[in-house]
Amino acid sequence: MRILLVGGGGREHALAWKLRQSHHCDALYAAPGNAGIAQLAECVPIAASAVADLVQFARQNAIDLVVVGPESPLIAGLADALHEAGVPCFGPTRAAAQLEGSKAFAKQLLADVGAPTAPFAVFDDADQARAYLRKQFTQHPCVVKADGEALGKGVFVCDTLGDALDAVEFLMEQGGLGAAGKRVVIEDRLHGREMSLLCLTDGERALPMPPVRDYKRAFDGDRGPNTGGMGCYTPLPDATPALVETALRQIVRPVIREMAQRGTPYRGVLYAGLMVHDAQPYTLEFNCRFGDPETQVLMPLLQSDLLELAHGVATGARNATALAFESRAAVCVVLASGGYPGAYRTGLPIEGLDAAAKLPDTLIFHAGTRAENGQILTSGGRVLNIVGLGDTLDEARHNAYRAAEHIHFDGMHYRRDIGESVL
Secondary structure (H helix, E strand, C coil): CEEEEEECCHHHHHHHHHHCCCCCCCEEEEEECCCCHHHCCEECCCCCCCHHHHHHHHHHCCCCEEEECCHHHHHCCHHHHHHHCCCCEECCCCCCCHHHHCHHHHHHHHHHHCCCECCEEEECCHHHHHHHHHHHCCCCCEEEEECCCCCCCCEEEECCHHHHHHHHHHHHHCCCCHHHHCCEEEEECCCCEEEEEEEEECCCCEEECCCEEECCEEEHHHEEEECCCCEEEECCCCCCHHHHHHHHHHHHHHHHHHHHHCCCCCCEEEEEEEEEECCEEEEEEEECCCCCCHHHHHHHHECCCHHHHHHHHHHCCCCCCCCCECCCEEEEEEEECCCCCCCCCCCCECECHHHHHCCCCEEEEECCEEEECCEEEECCCEEEEEEEEECCHHHHHHHHHHHHCCCECCCCECCCCCCCCCC
């Protein structure tokens, strides 16, 4: 099969690495790709958001399957456009992708099916939002969320009323996140431990992957601003089979059934962001695609053929009854540019990649990189994903950080506590 992979981050490098292992993969293209993906696929200069250009490329190059990494093209309707052109796409339609594209849509659907989630209210008017906050949240913390797509930066966990009012002003009046923040969701703050549960679904069944825990804050000890993700690990000692089954029974399966009943079946990867308190999972949010950096620890452990699974979901062939994963541990550490998630420099040379790649039980997935005159340079905020594998979490963590110490670029920073609290 001829495959087109859409995206150019660490998630997409991990997907390309796994897709290439399939004996069904005859040709692999990536749009736009990065310096790491270019070692596995032919990269084409088409932005992930360029829906019409992606469809044209797929048709002209006889693509048998398009695998979409990021959420933006799915929310924009890439899957719909490809289906209309007769090209199978692994990823939900625009209507189904509303689960990530609109926090208000997702919260209301959760309420409709009775799935556990925090109490919430939705506002299009800043004054009404402020009045609600002054009435409801004078004594305890809350969360203010931009309704629209905000690339992981639209959630404000507010410890005080003043923080919440500032978030409303930033989103709704200052337009800090553009159109994404014109509507906000305000909800009670949940407490517990977060867990990412990704499921492969054909619109009827849900096949769960091993739960993953990620680290969204920029600095050690969960300090600093939220980012797209600074690292993650699996397995989770507290994610028991009973807990996963509870999440599937109370949240994932009811949502999949409801989407199908509404005539907008969800096919692809459904990512449930959960908060677990006293062995009860609560829904924080949904994502309509593979997580980043969760994918970087899941793909090295996946034993099933990813291409077979993705093609089966995209074409409606019910050829998957289970997902097989190795019973090992994986830890991902994100190496970020100085200043990230704020302003940062690009075009900085990266040293030590070859030495790190030679270490055992180590994988390096490129995120924000580009190649120039034989040198790998930085080109984004999250630059590299260092994945360590091991029979135990301690071994995996050791392998990841050992490799990270071999790599250097000016201003590089990373969290040194990924997985530490478990140990």
